[in-house]
Amino acid sequence: xxxxxxxxxxxxxxxxxxxxxxxxxxxxxxxxxxxxxxxxxxxxxxxxxxxxxxxxxxxxxxxxxxxxxxxxxxxxxxxxxxxxxxxxxxxxxxxxxxxxxxxxxxxxxxxxxxxxxxxxxxxxxxxxxxxxxxxxxxxxxxxxxxxxxxxxxxxxxxxxxxxxxxxxxxxxxxxxxxxxxxxxxxxxxxxxxxxxxxxxxxx
Numbered sequence: 091x092x093x094x095x096x097x098x099x100x101x102x103x104x105x106x107x108x109x110x111x112x113x114x115x116x117x118x119x120x121x122x123x124x125x126x127x128x129x130x131x132x133x134x135x136x137x138x139x140x141x142x143x144x145x146x147x148x149x150x151x152x153x154x155x156x157x158x159x160x161x162x163x164x165x166x167x168x169x170x171x172x173x174x175x176x177x178x179x180x181x182x183x184x185x186x187x188x189x190x191x192x193x194x195x196x197x198x199x200x201x202x203x204x205x206x207x208x209x210x211x212x213x214x215x216x217x218x219x220x221x222x223x224x225x226x227x228x229x230x231x232x233x234x235x236x237x238x239x240x241x242x243x244x245x246x247x248x249x250x251x252x253x254x255x256x257x258x259x260x261x262x263x264x265x266x267x268x269x270x271x272x273x274x275x276x277x278x279x280x281x282x283x284x285x286x287x288x289x290x291x292x293x
Contacts, residue, residue, distance in 0.1 A: 104172045104179050110137075111164055111183035118160075118222075125160045127222045129167070130229065139171055142233045149230070153267055160184060239277050243270050 110132050118125040126149060133139045140148070152162035161181055168180025234240055247266050254261050 100172055100175075104176050107168055107171055107176055108179045108183040111168075111180045112187065115160075115184040116187040125163070127225050127229070129163055133167060140167065146230055146233065150267060150271070153264065239274070243273060 114125060114128045114132065118128055130145055134142055134145050148163060148166055149159070152159045152166065155162055161184065164180040164184040165177050169177035172179070231244070234244075247270065250261075251266070
């Protein structure tokens, strides 16, 4: 009896997870970065299935691993909430709307692009995408731990991205994440070494 109740609860969670991911995949324009804001609102602020710190780690992992960030986020969240079944359901649900819409557009591609109002709609969508990406970044920045190392990495990254953009130098965002992670690991081990040295000195 308890086992049946547990299975039903898991199925309900998988269904809720699939519907949420389907909604996010259907109404998100602009790729994975625009989807981050919706993921945070649904799973952190809304349903509270994951906490803020874990979501920040999730975004960093999803960006630094192979594949689209939106799909990686969906796979991780699905696995955390409902195991392998949840992972597969979440990944399928977030990809399905894009696949169906692109397939339908491909059937009438030339006629679709020739519509004047479609061009106007895409211009409006571009503005919304910029807002979604910026709002996600600002919210994550507010929730970030405000220590010296974190603030220094943010400042250096923003300056580097700005300078390289003005100079038209191509530099993948993945490298920023990997360099930031390497600096964090180095700072952690350095603090451990300094701490152990101080303890030995006191002895």
